[in-house]
Amino acid sequence: MSLTDRLAKSLGENDSEFKQVWEDPERQQQFELSCKLVEIRKQLNMTQQEFSQRIGLKQSYLSRLENGEIDMTLGRFGEIAQKLGGRVRIDIDFDKDNLIKQ
DSSP states (O other): OOHHHHHHHHHHHHOHHHHHHHTSHHHHHHHHHHHHHHHHHHHTTOOHHHHHHHHTOOHHHHHHHHTTSSOOOHHHHHHHHHHTTOOOOOOOOOOGGGOOOO
16 A cells, blocks of 8 residues: 555545545545655655755745645656656556446
């Protein structure tokens, strides 16, 4: 289970408002990107200050991205991944019961 899933489960159990936000697909994507950013930073054993210098962002801006105060775009996430020597891959999960059929 990823950091995002563990955090969402923990927060959702104790906070009905969070659960409602988490179940909103648009907000869920933002939360997942923010959590993934934190997860990457922690895997690199870096402080926010160290990580922000490495990716060329102000520490205060990084903090706001990680906390969800600023919406993380897929484009911004891709730029960060490139600065770290990585890339973003997109995976789509479909709920077969809710799949729109044409």
